[in-house]
Amino acid sequence: MTLIRKPGTAWGDVFARCRETAPEAFADDRVRNYWGGRWRADGDPVPATSPVDGTSIAGPPRLTAATATGAVRATADAHRRWSTVPLPERRARVTATLDALAAHRDLLALLLVWEIGKPWRLATTDVDRCIEGVRWYVEEIDSMLASRSPLPGPISNISSWNYPMSVIMHSVLVQVLAGNAVVAKAPTDGGVSCLTLAVALAARHDLPITLVSGGGAELSPVLVDSPEIACVFFVGGRSAGSQVAAGLLNSSKRHVLEQEGLNCWGVWEFSDWDGLAANVRRSFEYAKQRCTAYPRYVVQRSLFDQFLAAYLPAVRGVRFGHPLAVEPGQDGFPDLDFGPLIKDTKAKELTDAIDAAIAKGGIPLHRGSLDDGRFLPDQDRSAYLAPVAILAPPPSSPLFHAEPFGPVDTIVLVDTEAELLAGMNASNGALVASLACDDEATAQRLGGELRAFKVGINRPRSRGDRQEVFGGRGASWRGDFVGGALLVHAVTEGPPGERRYGNFPTHAHYPEV
Template identity: 30%
Template sequence: MDLAERLNDPALFKTQSYVGGAWIGGDTSFAVDNPANRQKLAEVADVGEAGAKAAVAAASDGFKVWRKTSPFERSRILLKWLDLIQDNTDDLATLITAEMGKPWREAKGEIAYGAAFIEWSAHEAARVHGETLPVPAPGARGWTIRQPVGVVSCITPWNFPAAMITRKAAPALAAGCSLVIKPAPETPLTALTLAELADRAGFPRGVFNLICGDASKLGPIMTGSPEVRMIGFTGSTEVGKLLMRQAADGIKRVALELGGNAPFIVMDDADLDAAAAGVVQAKFRSGGQTCVSPNRIIVQDDVADDFVERLQARISEVKAGDGFAPDSDIGPLIHDEAVERVDALVKQAVSGGARVVVGGQPLADELGGSFYAPTLIEGSGFDSEIARSEIFGPVASVYRAGDEKHILDLANDTPYGLAAYLYTRDIGRVHRMSEGLDYGMIGVNAPMVGSASTPFGGMKESGIGREGGKWGVEEFTELKYVLLSGVNS
């Protein structure tokens, strides 16, 4: 069935970019494929440099209107966008599954997760305020004002094509900023549908702009234009560093959510069944293609054999398949190159002495797309490539370790610091190890760490800034101080 026929409202299916309240095309286009079967879904227009410049100009004009719009009106429009997204959840989930591959029920969960950021930010819009301050000068008054940063360029990844947009766009819009959004070329269809719904919600012209095309042409304009005052990005650390360098010339603010190498620590007093279930939930969500996916499962020696046996049993039950199949637990990887990379990491680990406990091979012949078997390996060294890299695939790798200090040293031995997981029933360990782990988010006996009301972000080379909660909105504001003299004169 053609994808457009799957949608209740075919008008949602857009293949052009949204700039200044209108849909614009380009001189060239690029294909969007379904990774589960390699079939082409659509040709999407590449707007090129001209489209990027038009988007920035439109956002600059839109900002002049939006910054002066009442926060209560901004909240109302955001809540209208929320209603439209929730009304079209099934269609959005269909697009996610088709262009990214994750199981449809998981795609619906992503829509709900992304929508929660809009709801939270909409209510936070009216809470952006300053403070009255004590000042040393007699007869003077001081206060602060929080004002929107300005035009924000948002560059989002393919692994959460809806939620990574709403997680940035909603707080920025709540703060009074205007946007130029560039989605990943692998997953533009979901993003374009969000733009259509934003149009229906009634954002003023130029406030919400979304462009598709070649990053090498769009990126320098989105980062280099003087009208752009902030860059929000989710993606690899390598690209994040590049964007940071590009932003430096204009002293632009950056909010970067980058790569991770999350440890999943299982202590000898942990509930091993809960820990094994936690690994499966955290590791195999989106086929392991998340920045907070556990990369190194570090288990205390005394319980390692028992834990590996329990984990093996659970991973053996994880089924890979087309995301539209109701019995699929994980979908395909995003493309064949991702499969090749994951397979190379596993083969390299095996050549270095690791053993494959479950899986360990591509499933293209069996399933016909970019699939890799749910995999468990054990015996890699902590200096192996698979331990040092972000796997970004359905491969769980177990490592054995000794006492708390040894485990903390191993867990922190990485330039990354996004998320970590700790399973223990000792409250003293909870405090000691949470404080000792150099990570921005720590899930204690919890395999999921993100929500709309809590701060999401990392330390070290995993990023700068926070998304979610009041912190997410504050990222898009400037703090201004005002001193008034002569009040009592």
């Protein structure tokens, strides 16, 4: 049966709803930035297309460094005012914002579908996690702020495009609740309209949130180095994160720098293959475009045949395609594991890396076809990549040592525990890791040797919500850890001599997770 786009979900329809909902933030076919208490049409909009099917969508205005500097100074003025607002009033305004976000939840989710290609289920989860997570902080904030005060200046947020609501907006709202003004840089590659709508709803309740957009090379120095900024939150890759870290090298500014790592799943003395197969399928959600994805399996050689018998049917069952493609008359949205990658250039980059790895000796265990996906007739499919699995990628390949950020698995075989640990610690630190192992004592012993912040035993680990602490080891994280009270402690001043948890240049404090 020929598929059609779900009625009422065309980009033009979605953007028209944005203009109707927040006309102050959406003008004609462009979005505005917000600083100094008003929406501004500064900067030249960057042409943008949706990864879903190449449709032209609103791109981020490209501000100059001078304009961004003015926005930071205006945020510092707002910080001086907001830091004196009593907590009950801050709580009431944040709660009103959360109610507004909940009222427009489906529109925010549709923007995520079009801008970053998330299937409907994952898009709504992103919005819901933001709302529900911040509500938890609203309820728990009193004890977290005991004997604490806001930072002396505003907080800067520079984050990647993949989680505009549950990472960027969530952090921003908790920072504001704790008494800080904030400036957020809209991601360049996607999510600008979703974040703009969320900030517009917050601005109506007088929350001190500044929204700017533009190239990282021009704006990041302003958002990191400006003397007004007291704290920097960064979520992204190691290359960009290292540049941010370099700007903080001789600074005493607070910082939370969440960076990528090669998260690995080790398989050792194991037999629950049905359980592993279910986790393999789930691991492909959002095409592994998240910081806690598992793109590497390190497998005991003697178990490889059993691993393969469980792995291949699972990866062949992954469903992907156009997130809005439905059968005529179908209710709801398609149930997909992933849609497109963030850009067609990313799909090409990964395809080239796959071809090069195989040409140099990597063994293609599975290479899916776009013909297996759900697509509209004759749609642009250039940003899509079917699942791929490669055994023994060559050490010269980027797939050997770096996170692919796409639906690509690599598998390495080992014979000893020492090889297992070396294979799982290949990237000098990771956010998460997991071990598939029947014996709990063996798994705990091996897990203690892994350079990952969270280690799962026969289950995946995630970033976590609410009270769960999150951080990284090695090069995957720099600065304060977050989650629960630690997120609030990272953005407030505590008593003199306070010991903070994090991964710092000269030491690291790792709380129990």
